[in-house]
Amino acid sequence: MLATLGENNHIIRIWELDEALLLGQAQESIHYTTAKLVLVGESGVGKTGLGWRLAHGEFKEHSSTHGQQFWAIPQLGLKRKDGTECEAVLWDLAGQHVYRQIHSIFLENVAAALVLFDPSNRQDPLKGVQFWLEQLKGKGQLPPAVLVGARVDRGAPALSQQELDQFCQRYGIRGGYISTSAKSSEGLDALLETLKAQIPWDEMTATVTTVTFKRIKDYVLALKEKPDRKGVLVSPAELRKQLQVTDQDWSFTDAEMMTAVGHLETHGYVAVLHSSAGEQHILLTPDLLVTLASSIVLLADKHPRELGAVSETELLQSKYPFDELAGLSQVESQILLDAAILRFLQHNICFREASVMLGNETLLIFPGLIKQKRPLKDDLPSTDDISYVVRGRVENLYASLVVLLGYTPSFTRINQWQNQAQYEMGEGEICGFRLIEDREGEIELVLYYGDQMPASGRIKFEELFEQFLHQRDVAVTRFPPVTCPNGHRQKRDAVMGAVREHLLFCFATSAVRRLICLTLTNRKLSGLARPRGCNVKKRRRDCAAPTRCS
Structure with a gap:
């Protein structure tokens, strides 16, 4: 830092000096931006099958998604005229009603959306479409979107092309309607071309980073895919230690490292967890937190007295055998459970209720899941x-x-x-x-x-x-x-x-x-x-x- 006097000695100017730049050691900067695309729609309409086909170029049968999945779609990436590297990440959100309160948290900063439905459903062909359009819109404008009829190989559509075009025009779906089949690949080329045109790459802010930033990002992504990796969590101190092992002469600050991690989190590659004790952990498989949170919601939804509740005490004592925690250490399981509970509370999805009758056990109550009816006899006027x-x-x-x-x-x-x-x-x-x-x-x-x-x-x-x-x-x-x-x-x-x-x-x-x-x-x-x-x-x-x- 350097302080100098300004005009008439009445102003003090504070200068932050870049030592590397002054010494001619400045790193080459890299510009990049990432588009967050979302797959939304009711359960069973074929979101995961379509996402997998777009990401991997092959068809694969999938059961209903539990939580979220993420894929990079290289066909949608490009290099802008200003040299900015553009990459697209596709988020697949589970469609079951019980997961909606989880996924509504993640519908922020969406660059483009694929709104899927089952066109062969003659009873209610556009089931759930209006709900997802409202969720994407919020108080603002609907982001660029495409109405996608999935699995058209399974039956003829219940609505005509004219009716679907009119629906898109009415609700401001700029990408229009495209019929697709993940199995036969019908419509996929048209869908990709439409998405390329819909993603507002030139309007998106580019992140200016250094080579060090890219090295940290590449290492974390490689660590995610490492087959012999033990555990799913790494602390900032552990990550720094691992990075320095790769190059003893590599010099970087903790702030630079966590900035890189933060950008990875923004686009779904990792999740930064904050524990109730104030500790930070980097989750290399972010979908694990979402699926765990979804399992906790399902558990509360099955409360025997229909109270929409689950025991926080028993959760933290690992008394529930969640599949998501199988094979993890006790320490990692505790960190994940604590982080899931904290996110519920931070987003006001549930509240804590201490029960003296249950031996001071603490319950997490989800108001949206309560099925218990008000008593018929209520004397309150x-x-x-x-x-x-x-x-x-x-x-x-x-x-x-x-x-x-x-x-x-x-x-x-x-x-x-x-x-x-x-x-x-x-x-x-x-x-x-x-x-x-x-x-x-x-x-x-x-x-x-x-x-x-x-x-x-x-x-x-x-x-x-x-x-x-x-x-x-x-x-x-x-x-x-x-x-x-x-x-x-x-x-x-x-x-x-x-x-x-x-x-x-x-x-x-x-x-x-x-x-x-x-x-x-x-x-x-x-x-x-x-x-x-x-x-x-x-x-x-x-x-x-x-x-x-x-």
Whole structure:
């Protein structure tokens, strides 16, 4: 570092000196970028078979994918005009519903997507396609995508080419529709050519690296493929030691080494694990963590009391014989289990619950997996309030809201059932929310309050709820309650039905069962605004007296 005085001696300039450059020892720089491609679609439509064929040039039968797989696709790589080396990595994501909350975490920074479906399915040919399009889109634009009809050798398509072209145009699928067969290779050349045109190579930021960076990257990739490699984990200290053995005169910093590892992680080659104790480990087979996490979710889904729970205590005591951990040492098994649990908690997919009745055993509860119904006899008088229609990446949204609201200092989570969570502010001051409808890429949530909840508590719960919604990559439409001119609150499903039918009115039943025609005006408030800085007095009035229709 070098410090010098600037203009009129009032400015101090700090210079970072590159010793190697000053001494004429600077390394040659290398420019490269990597495109992340994803294979998505329902289970059994042929994603893995197609991915394998694209990566290896041969057909192979596969069972349903458990977790994720990664392949480099050399046919899609190229060298840009500016000299940047471009490589494409294809991610194959399992399609079963139980894995969706795992995979939604990994749909970031997608350069292009292959959305697969079974064109011969006459009952529901485009099953799951809209869900995956919404997951890929989030709040932004759909990345370059291709609609792929897989396994066309198994039967004639249920939809015409014109119908499929219209679907692509409607949903902004720029690559259009291509029919393929991994078995006969039909359509594969066209698919590769379309992907080459769809990947925005020239828009992608190039990473400027040194020869040292490339050497570290190449060594780690070779270590992954080493047949006699023992174990799946390596610590940063162990990796440095192994690298230096290859060349005693090789000089590099820890930061340079971990930067190289970080880029490999970004593109699915390795995973950097952080333990609850703050230690770092490099996982050479990143799909192992995903499949292990998926197995834990499956275990919770099979809870005998339908609570969507698994014992964290027993997990860490290795009491569950996971296939993914077979052949690994006890130390590596513990590190992987700890890392999987930590990722669940960090992404608010589950929460911890200590059970005194079970001898202080700690449970991991996954709200999205709870099947236990609310008791039919419930004496709590409550009133439904604001409802929200949420679109986009909604897969983990319900579970995340259940977890986050329970961690706030104002509200204590006291109950959770299938599609409903209940909280308490003060004694007897009850509030909560319910998942009303769950469609492909869209959910509807409604807040409710017990009769003893004061207006200030309603405002606080609503603001927190909207704040957590605002933090997610989703589009939200807010629907306040509707009352008739006589002050009767209208049923939420009647109002929402009218909104969905694009009607400007609905029929309401008064206390004497007379039908009254209500005009729906200003009911839809699109684009949820930040709750911060809101008019608290107005919100308090809204809580005390629901919005009326004229």
